[in-house]
Amino acid sequence: xxxxxxxxxxxxxxxxxxxTLQCNYTVSPFSNLRWYKQDTGRGPVSLTIMTFxxxxxxxxxxxxxxxxxxxQSSLHITASQLSDSASYICVVSxxxxxxxxxxxxxxxxxxxx
Amino acid sequence: xxxxxxxxxxxxxxVGSPLSLxxxxxxxxxxxxxxxxxxxxxxxxxxxxxVGIGQISSEVPQNLSASRPQDxxxxxxxxxxxxxxxxxxLCAWSVRGPSYNEQFFGPGTRLTVL
Numbered sequence: 001x002x003x004x005x006x007x008x009x010x011x012x013x014x015x016x017x018x019x020t021l022q023c024n025y026t027v028s029p030f031s032n033l034r035w036y037k038q039d040t041g042r043g044p045v046s047l048t049i050m051t052f053x054x055x056x057x058x059x060x061x062x063x064x065x066x067x068x069x070x071x072q073s074s075l076h077i078t079a080s081q082l083s084d085s086a087s088y089i090c091v092v093s094x095x096x097x098x099x100x101x102x103x104x105x106x107x108x109x110x111x112x113x
Numbered sequence: 114x115x116x117x118x119x120x121x122x123x124x125x126x127x128v129g130s131p132l133s134l135x136x137x138x139x140x141x142x143x144x145x146x147x148x149x150x151x152x153x154x155x156x157x158x159x160x161x162x163x164v165g166i167g168q169i170s171s172e173v174p175q176n177l178s179a180s181r182p183q184d185x186x187x188x189x190x191x192x193x194x195x196x197x198x199x200x201x202x203l204c205a206w207s208v209r210g211p212s213y214n215e216q217f218f219g220p221g222t223r224l225t226v227l
Contacts, residue, residue, distance in 0.1 A: 004156075034215065043203050043218030044157075089156070101216075105156035 002027045004092050004104040012110045017080055021107045023073040023090030027100065035064050035075045036089040038106070044089055047075070077109075085111045115140035119204050119219040126226055132177075132191040134222050136204030139185065144206040146187040147216060148179055151201040163187060164209065199226045 004025045013019050025033070032051045036044035048057040048064040050073070056065050061084075063076045077084055087106040094100035116139045126132060138144055145164050149157040159172045161179035169179050176195060180188045187204060202222045207214040 036218075041201075041221065041223065043205075043221050045218070046215060049215055101159075103157040103159075105154075108154075 002092075002094065002100065002102050004090055004102045006088075006090050006104040006107050008107060009105070010108040010110070012112060013080055015080060015082055015111055015113050019077050019080060019109065021075045021077075021088050021090075021109070023075070023092075023104055025071050025073070025090070025092040025102070025104075027071075027092040027094050027102055029094060030068060030071075031093045033064075033066055033073050033093075034091045035062070035073075036091060038087045038089055040086070047088075080109075080111045082111050082113060085109060115206070115217065117204060117206055117217060117219040119202075119222050121222060122220065123223045124225070126194050126224065128196055128226055129193045132189070132194050132198070132224070134189040134202055134204075134224075136187040136189075136219055137185055138187075138206045141185070141206065141208070143184060143209045145209055145214070146181060147205040147207070148187065148189050149203040149205065151203060151221075153200075157203065160189070194226045196226050199224055 007022045034049045035047045037047050038044040047059050047062050050057050050066045052068050061078045066073045087108050089106040090104040092102050118137050147162045148160040150160055151157050161171055163169050163181045166181050177191050204219040205216040207216045
């Protein structure tokens with residue numbers, strides 16, 4: 001069964017600290033993995049997208065890594081800001097006909113002053 | 114540039130009433146269009162997707178339906194709402210092609226069924 005599991009479910013950190021969010025998936029065959037940021041009550045916004053051959057991708061203070069062998073990805077946030085408080089969603093797409101894009105349940109990040 | 118609109122932003126409806134949510138995309142042609150529902154604290158659940166006018170694929174059996182009367186218009190409907198239909202509804206588009214193309218999301222509609 002194709003699944004995307006994220007951990008932790010929620011996380012509280014102090015402003016300025018770093019954090020790492022995890023994503024494990026079983027989607028196969030794999031096409032790409034995306035990380036989205038979703039502010040409360042808003043639509044998700046794409047942060048990074050990685051294909052099978054990419055190991056890391058950065059977008060400002062956000063750095064995503066991908067290990068296609070172990071089917072794991074992480075999103076590292078550096079020097080967190082209050083505006084980073086949001087849900088972070090891992091999305092994995094398969095490389096077959098039909099629709100096979102699986103959304104993780106997300107990690108809810110709270111950044112406190 | 115492309116933009117995606119959804120309305121209304123919020124909606125409170127009684128059980129048994131009809132529903133119509135609208136989504137439109139600007140700045141692109143022949144997009145794939147998607148409807149998702151997000152329950153509180155849960156991941157996005159794909160409800161419908163469309164690869165063209167009049168072409169609708171349903172992912173989850175339920176009392177909702179979708180229609181695509183125009184290339185860049187996607188409508189989510191129900192004849193009789195249930196309490197369980199409450200949630201955050203998101204419309205998304207992607208470039209026509211494989212389903213693994215990046216999706217761009219609208220601002221969402223918060224539906225509360227009382």
